[in-house]
Amino acid sequence: xxxxxxxxxxxxxxxxxxxxxxxxxxxxxxxxxxxxxxxxxxxxxxxxxxxxxxxxxxxxxxxxxxxxxxxxxxxxxxxxxxxxxxxxxxxxxxxxxxxxxxxxxxxxxxxxxxxxxxxxxxxxxxxxxxxxxxxxxxxxxxxxxxxxxxxxxxxxxxxxxxxxxxxxxxxxxxxxxxxxxxxxxxxxxxxxxxxxxxxxxxxxxxxxxxxxxxxxxxxxxxxxxxxxxxxxxxxxxxxxxxxxxxxxxxxxxxxxxxxxxxxxxxxxxxxxxxxxxxxxxxxxxxxxxxxxxxxxxxxxxxx
Amino acid sequence: xxxxxxxxxxxxxxxxxxxxxxxxxxxxxxxxxxxxxxxxxxxxxxxxxxxxxxxxxxxxxxxxxxxxxxxxxxxxxxxxxxxxxxxxxxxxxxxxxxxxxxxxxxxxxxxxxxxxxxxxxxxxxxxxxxxxxxxxxxxxxxxxxxxxxxxxxxxxxxxxxxxxxxxxxxxxxxxxxxxxxxxxxxxxxxxxxxxxxxxxxxxxxxxxxxxxxxxxxxxxxxxxxxxxxxxxxxxxxxxxxxxxxxxxxxxxxxxxxxxxxxxxxxxxxxxxxxxxxxxxxxxxxxx
Numbered sequence: 179x180x181x182x183x184x185x186x187x188x189x190x191x192x193x194x195x196x197x198x199x200x201x202x203x204x205x206x207x208x209x210x211x212x213x214x215x216x217x218x219x220x221x222x223x224x225x226x227x228x229x230x231x232x233x234x235x236x237x238x239x240x241x242x243x244x245x246x247x248x249x250x251x252x253x254x255x256x257x258x259x260x261x262x263x264x265x266x267x268x269x270x271x272x273x274x275x276x277x278x279x280x281x282x283x284x285x286x287x288x289x290x291x292x293x294x295x296x297x298x299x300x301x302x303x304x305x306x307x308x309x310x311x312x313x314x315x316x317x318x319x320x321x322x323x324x325x326x327x328x329x330x331x332x333x334x335x336x337x338x339x340x341x342x343x344x345x346x347x348x349x350x351x352x353x354x355x356x357x358x359x360x361x362x363x364x365x366x367x368x369x370x371x372x373x374x375x376x377x378x379x380x381x382x383x384x385x386x387x388x389x390x391x392x393x394x395x396x397x398x399x400x401x402x403x404x405x406x407x408x409x410x411x412x413x414x415x416x417x418x419x420x421x422x423x424x425x426x427x428x429x430x431x432x433x434x435x436x437x438x439x440x441x442x443x444x445x446x447x448x449x450x451x452x453x454x455x456x457x458x459x460x461x462x463x464x465x466x467x468x469x470x471x472x473x474x475x476x477x478x479x480x481x
Numbered sequence: 482x483x484x485x486x487x488x489x490x491x492x493x494x495x496x497x498x499x500x501x502x503x504x505x506x507x508x509x510x511x512x513x514x515x516x517x518x519x520x521x522x523x524x525x526x527x528x529x530x531x532x533x534x535x536x537x538x539x540x541x542x543x544x545x546x547x548x549x550x551x552x553x554x555x556x557x558x559x560x561x562x563x564x565x566x567x568x569x570x571x572x573x574x575x576x577x578x579x580x581x582x583x584x585x586x587x588x589x590x591x592x593x594x595x596x597x598x599x600x601x602x603x604x605x606x607x608x609x610x611x612x613x614x615x616x617x618x619x620x621x622x623x624x625x626x627x628x629x630x631x632x633x634x635x636x637x638x639x640x641x642x643x644x645x646x647x648x649x650x651x652x653x654x655x656x657x658x659x660x661x662x663x664x665x666x667x668x669x670x671x672x673x674x675x676x677x678x679x680x681x682x683x684x685x686x687x688x689x690x691x692x693x694x695x696x697x698x699x700x701x702x703x704x705x706x707x708x709x710x711x712x713x714x715x716x717x718x719x720x721x722x723x724x725x726x727x728x729x730x731x732x733x734x735x736x737x738x739x740x741x742x743x744x745x746x747x748x749x750x751x752x753x754x755x756x757x758x759x760x761x762x763x764x765x766x767x768x
Binding site: 206207209210211213214215217218219220221222224245246248249250251252253254255256258259260267268270271272273276277278300301302303304308 | 523532533534536537538539545547548551552555558559560561562563565566569614615616617618619620621622623624625626628629632633634635636637638639640641645646649650652653654655656657658660661681
């Protein structure tokens, strides 16, 4: 409230209707601006905090990198509508995926990798990039065999389901043979994912026979490491240039491994020489020295 | 002749049929429902009329429609959408420029039914509490969401936009979005009369700006018959737009020219003297 003195000293029109209107106008503008900016700021901050893609949510094929995707996707759901297998879903407010954006969860419904990629064709904004015309080049995610302890193939069994269902079989997932040190006479066929061919369709995770999948598909940035850009692999460079780039190396003698044969485990070589020194009772003497995992199950069986 | 307790009751007027008293409301609800059904006929009955939602859609496999405000935000984030979205936005833009920006609010937007229900309940329950924000807040919010899009590089407003949340939820399934819609209903009911649509919604603000020169307008063409019952003021979602046309305040024309007018036609419905009518921008006739 302006006092009479103030009016007299400062402004003879301070209480005029114009001034009151001005004050009211400034007040209302300040309130509107404050309220508007606060709401917008809140929305901005919420969007920032809620834009992290959770580990098990995969974007449709051709999706731009997550940051660009959130700029381009208008959340219309046209990709969802044109997905013939109901793989894609739109997230809702409160879901861990950015509100209204399309995603799929491999364990629930995997991508069937349609050759004509209808979801990409449906996208009106380019959030799904139409430069992707070959579905085998899609990078929706990357499979990773995360649990070596429960994967049946790692236990030495022949499950192979993830390998068999892989639409890019023998390229995206191969079975790598490895000696099984537990039985010592079997091979483990280890499902091995190759990032250059894996599309992240999620079939392997979907089909994993375990109650909780041992192989899982993650957004690429979660599943993939990266070498420093300046690293060169000597063997690749050598192959490319038809010889070592730094000339012949001095061959140094390898000491301590004399007589060791390929394919035998380190324990064997390390333990075997000391075995005869042990106070072994005579009945054991004709047998081969036993060590580690081999004890008790070695029946001297040979194929 | 409204009483203060039930403002909409006019008892001295000649009886008008239910259709006459509710015509535009019914037409509007039918329009809103028809648009929703066009999107739902596909998932429900396998008849695909419109795919997508109000953010962007494809009708009958040929007609792309995109929310121009979303495309504007996309520009601000630095992404240039494909031509499908641009053509869709252009079609929508031209339509609302011609027909009337806020026609979207009253004839298309799904939140309209929610806030209308809140306003109706508020009148019926005689709730007078609360504090209404300044009507210009929506323009600041409109500016704010563009700034937020530029600053975050994402369509930030779409995380919380109740309009797209509700429409998407109705078509694709609703979860957390229900809380936002319930929040708006309660806000309009208890805190601010017509608070969301009339004061805060930045989409309404945007479409309002589009409709500055819109062709379809409501005219108080029989304003001489007005008996000052105030029914139209009580029911109008933007009551400030009526006075200039009805009472010749600052204009001679009987047309409601303010772009805040949503062309909902509710004033036509409630007026027993039939003062108002739906007409076009160049119709200056008045009795």
